[in-house]
Amino acid sequence: MRASKFAFVSALALWASAGTASAVTVDQEIVFMNDVSGSVDATDFNFMLTGFAEAFRDASVIAKIQSGSIGQIAVTLGFFASTPVQATPWTIISDAVSGNAFADAVEALIRPDPGIVGFEDGTSAAYDAAVSWLFGNDIDSLRQSIDIVTEGAQSIDGCGSSDAVCTTLQAARDNALIAGVDQINALVLDDRDFFGNDPADVIDAVLYAQTNMIGGSGSFVKFTEDFGGFSGAIKDKIVAEINPVPAPAALPLLASGLGAFGFMGWRRKQKAAASA
Numbered sequence: 706m707r708a709s710k711f712a713f714v715s716a717l718a719l720w721a722s723a724g725t726a727s728a729v730t731v732d733q734e735i736v737f738m739n740d741v742s743g744s745v746d747a748t749d750f751n752f753m754l755t756g757f758a759e760a761f762r763d764a765s766v767i768a769k770i771q772s773g774s775i776g777q778i779a780v781t782l783g784f785f786a787s788t789p790v791q792a793t794p795w796t797i798i799s800d801a802v803s804g805n806a807f808a809d810a811v812e813a814l815i816r817p818d819p820g821i822v823g824f825e826d827g828t829s830a831a832y833d834a835a836v837s838w839l840f841g842n843d844i845d846s847l848r849q850s851i852d853i854v855t856e857g858a859q860s861i862d863g864c865g866s867s868d869a870v871c872t873t874l875q876a877a878r879d880n881a882l883i884a885g886v887d888q889i890n891a892l893v894l895d896d897r898d899f900f901g902n903d904p905a906d907v908i909d910a911v912l913y914a915q916t917n918m919i920g921g922s923g924s925f926v927k928f929t930e931d932f933g934g935f936s937g938a939i940k941d942k943i944v945a946e947i948n949p950v951p952a953p954a955a956l957p958l959l960a961s962g963l964g965a966f967g968f969m970g971w972r973r974k975q976k977a978a979a980s981a
Contacts (some may be wrong), residue, residue: 729797732773733848733947735780736835742786742817743824744896745932750816752932753854754809757782758808760940767804769947771787777803778947779844782811785831787861795842825861828853828918829877830887836881848887852946853918854939856894856932858908866899867907874917881920888921892942895930902928922949 739753760766761967783791792814796807835851857866864871878889893910895901900910911960914926925945929938 707939728845729779730775730845730867731777731779731797732770732775732846733778733850734795734839734844735778735850735852736838736847737780737782737784737852738831738835738854739784740786740828740857741784741822742825742826742857742860743819744857747816749856749932752935754812754814756936758812759809759886759936760943761798761804761808762801763803763940765974766943766947767798767801769803770798771800773847773947775847779842779846780807781838782814783831783834783838784817784822785827785834786819787825787827787830789827789831789834790817790822791834791838791976792817794837795844808844811824826855826859826866827855827861828855829862829874830869832874832877832881836884836886839886840884848948849885849888850921850946850948850952851881851886852892852942853889854892854894855918856896858913859917860887869908869913871917876882878918878920880910886921888924888946888948889919890924890942890946891918891926892938893928894932894935895924895928901930924958 721954737757741750741852760813770776776796779795779797780793781791781795782793783789793807793810796803796810798804831853832851837850839849858864858868859871859874860866862873864873881889891899891914893914895906895910898905899907901908902910902914911926911928925944927938927945929935
């Protein structure tokens with residue numbers, strides 16, 4: 706059994722490299738999109754950066770990354786309010802060294818100027834940007850994910866901060882899935898009495914995320930009370946979110962005649978069509 710698994714993984718790596726002469730091949734691409742609207746203060750922002758840094762320094766996160774058939778993922782981190790910005794370049798994470806380097810880069814980030822990103826919550830624009838980053842890079846992957854962190858409902862583009870349903874956001878989510886994104890997950894945080902999980906809140910944060918934000922097979926939403934608990938929450942979310950395809954699960958691709966070579970080529974065609 707071990708020999709056959711090794712042979713499969715070797716063949717997967719060979720076909721992937723043959724079909725991606727100039728592209729990097731990874732198990733998964735993840736865009737981390739983070740709310741920096743007006744309700745997120747400086748303390749919250751620092752908790753956010755610390756949480757991501759601690760997650761990518763954590764041995765359980767690195768072990769999950771290495772459990773894939775390729776053993777590496779590609780990540781980028783963005784911020785959004787009314788307008789999204791990409792804060793880090795695409796980075797390959799494959800071991801503790803690369804995880805620590807990404808953590809250092811995240812900790813060094815400066816909050817984007819409100820004059821550029823605005824103050825409102827524009828989650829739908831964040832999704833649109835994430836799709837362009839996923840399909841506009843030079844990376845091939847077996848899975849593509851968007852990870853959204855927010856403490857409020859969308860408040861622009863036809864939606865209000867007290868609206869439990871946002872059709873603009875639903876459309877952006879659906880368009881992302883149609884474009885080829887495999888999974889959109891959410892971490893929602895309590896924002897006073899506006900957005901949370903108790904009866905006094907105007908909007909049930911988890912139900913809002915389930916209705917408007919998440920999508921794709923196995924998608925999920927997690928909740929934490931505040932940014933003080935962000936570090937543990939984001940680590941658990943990333944471990945759950947990293948879902949590399951192990952060798953046995955990829956066998957149906959070979960049986961269908963698609964294989965790693967064909968699958969990666971199909972992904973590149975998706976990228977080219979999306980960026981055209």
